[in-house]
Amino acid sequence: MVEEGTASHPVVIVGGGPAGMMAGVLLARAGVPVTVLEKHADFFRDFRGDTVHPSTLEIFHQLGWLQELLEIPHSRIDEISVRIAGDECRIVDFRHLDLAAPYVAMMPQWDLLDFLAEKGRDYPTFALRMQAEAIGVTADRAGRISAVELASGEVIPARLVIAADGRRSVLRDAAHLPLTQIGAPMDVFWFRLDKLSGGDQASFGTMAAGKFLVTIERSDYFQCAYLFRKGGAAALRQRGIGQFRQDLASLLPDMERSIAALQDWDQVKLLDVALDRLERWHSPGLLAIGDAAHAMSPIGGVGINVAVQDAVAMANILAEPLARGADPDPLLAQVQAHRWKAVTRMQAMQKFVQDRVIEPVLARKKPITRPFLPVRLLNAIPPLRRIPARIIGLGFDPVQIESEAILRG
Numbered sequence: 001m002v003e004e005g006t007a008s009h010p011v012v013i014v015g016g017g018p019a020g021m022m023a024g025v026l027l028a029r030a031g032v033p034v035t036v037l038e039k040h041a042d043f044f045r046d047f048r049g050d051t052v053h054p055s056t057l058e059i060f061h062q063l064g065w066l067q068e069l070l071e072i073p074h075s076r077i078d079e080i081s082v083r084i085a086g087d088e089c090r091i092v093d094f095r096h097l098d099l100a101a102p103y104v105a106m107m108p109q110w111d112l113l114d115f116l117a118e119k120g121r122d123y124p125t126f127a128l129r130m131q132a133e134a135i136g137v138t139a140d141r142a143g144r145i146s147a148v149e150l151a152s153g154e155v156i157p158a159r160l161v162i163a164a165d166g167r168r169s170v171l172r173d174a175a176h177l178p179l180t181q182i183g184a185p186m187d188v189f190w191f192r193l194d195k196l197s198g199g200d201q202a203s204f205g206t207m208a209a210g211k212f213l214v215t216i217e218r219s220d221y222f223q224c225a226y227l228f229r230k231g232g233a234a235a236l237r238q239r240g241i242g243q244f245r246q247d248l249a250s251l252l253p254d255m256e257r258s259i260a261a262l263q264d265w266d267q268v269k270l271l272d273v274a275l276d277r278l279e280r281w282h283s284p285g286l287l288a289i290g291d292a293a294h295a296m297s298p299i300g301g302v303g304i305n306v307a308v309q310d311a312v313a314m315a316n317i318l319a320e321p322l323a324r325g326a327d328p329d330p331l332l333a334q335v336q337a338h339r340w341k342a343v344t345r346m347q348a349m350q351k352f353v354q355d356r357v358i359e360p361v362l363a364r365k366k367p368i369t370r371p372f373l374p375v376r377l378l379n380a381i382p383p384l385r386r387i388p389a390r391i392i393g394l395g396f397d398p399v400q401i402e403s404e405a406i407l408r409g
Contacts, residue, residue: 010035010127011322012148012158014134014171016043018109019290019307020164021116022059026315028126029063030405032322035156036120037148039133043110043117050106050216050223051301054094054393056308057101062401063409066100069115074107075218079385080392081204084371088204089379094389104393106218109304136174137161137286144329145175145285160328161286162314164307167274169292177288178279182351184297185359186212187233188271189226193258206251209364213251222258225271225298229362233270241265273297275347275354282332289314289335294343297350299358300392306346309399313338316402323405342397349391 011027013020016038024036052074060066080092094103120126133151140146148156163171172179193215206213212227226248228236236244241264248259262268277294281287290307314335318328371379378384401407
């Protein structure tokens with residue numbers, strides 16, 4: 001039972017990332033009072049995920065915002081290739097997806113979030129509060145979560161709290177939601193390499209014995225991810241930045257001049273890779289979505305897009321009942337049920353790649369002399385590349401906006 005007066009409170013969303021901002025905009029579009037809390041003063045975080053996959057672009061297309069979104073400077077990935085033993089092999093082709101935008105848009109995440117914030121401000125029921133750090137929740141007499149506590153001491157009453165505060169969610173811990181660790185065999189160094197010549201280049205990975213590098217083409221630089229065995233960051237740093245440059249140059253000999261610009265470890269950021277999920281995403285008065293409900297591995301760059309699909313599924317189920325004043329608690333389990341199979345399948349795929357591809361490559365001592373058989377098949381038979389394109393680009397059981405209240409806007 002919702003405590004008396006709760007129906008007049010806003011939905012409070014903790015976390016201004018892709019899941020939180022999309023959830024806030026969709027609910028506000030349906031006329032639901034919503035407040036999004038973001039602990040930072042702005043959205044600018046270097047080395048946040050910048051991939052906007054076809055599934056997310058399709059949501060913007062449904063909302064009528066796609067062309068406006070694509071006016072933001074971005075680069076485009078139509079295909080993905082991997083370089084092994086000197087051979088560059090094409091393994092993913094998004095171009096055959098039957099969508100308005102059959103490609104991955106590489107767009108700074110802060111630009112995406114600023115875009116959503118501007119759209120949210122078009123709706124009178126939307127509020128975004130920056131520098132509002134949530135540190136916990138409070139419950140009513142019946143034990144239902146009914147408010148969010150801020151670091152400033154302020155307590156914000158909430159009709160429903162949505163935890164979208166990331167893989168180290170404070171709110172999911174405060175609500176004592178059960179977490180299962182799946183694990184990852186690697187961590188990642190993120191850094192940039194400047195382009196020194198014009199022209200487009202496909203996104204690709206480069207593999208060698210004990211080394212795995214992903215380079216993603218951006219407008220004037222490459223966003224790079226250097227994978228190494230879990231917990232190995234301190235040992236790599238102890239070897240020195242010079243040795244790290246040599247390791248990179250062995251993988252990208254054509255980019256030695258760019259690699260030489262890496263002068264100290266301050267230019268290299270550590271991503272502690274996690275793969276986990278809540279077994280239950282909700283408790284009375286609270287729902288977790290995005291990384292707060294399930295941290296995704298960086299494999300496939302799908303994290304943002306899985307999180308956005310959570311927000312869309314939540315809004316499809318909750319927006320209209322919330323708009324008419326209904327108690328949301330009986331519906332929270334439906335959100336998890338609707339998303340559970342898609343999330344667990346994607347995590348199973350990521351774990352398979354971790355265990356069968358990444359971990360053996362990182363542990364390997366013997367030189368790799370030719371591309372692996374699956375890679376050779378994908379490169380040799382173009383239609384096969386549509387299979388990973390669909391999994392990466394759309395995910396499993398992709399979600400679209402179904403709520404008429406949202407579509408009417």
